[in-house]
Amino acid sequence: MATEWRSMNEQQKIPFEAMAREDGMRYARETEAYNLAKGSMVSQRPRRDPNAPRPKRQVTAFFWFMKLRRNELKQLYPGLSNAELTCVSAHDTV
Numbered sequence: 001m002a003t004e005w006r007s008m009n010e011q012q013k014i015p016f017e018a019m020a021r022e023d024g025m026r027y028a029r030e031t032e033a034y035n036l037a038k039g040s041m042v043s044q045r046p047r048r049d050p051n052a053p054r055p056k057r058q059v060t061a062f063f064w065f066m067k068l069r070r071n072e073l074k075q076l077y078p079g080l081s082n083a084e085l086t087c088v089s090a091h092d093t094v
Helices: 002-007 010-038 061-076 082-093
Strands: none
Touching (some): 061 082
């Protein structure tokens, strides 16, 4: 998959980069909300709920590409586990 990604021109990468940008904005919003809820030891704000979920990290354009590619591989090889799909995709890139 990595060689396929590297062989793509900038025009082909645009949709994946747009998804990564949107996910980056989501991550920034969730991180800001998390940090506001966290509070400071010196401030009078109530402490952050320790059970509150932390925001997930943003996904890069390459990982969006891999996610879509993995779905294609699942359709080609329906009986394989995720580990086996990873092996198939690794052999694709070599």
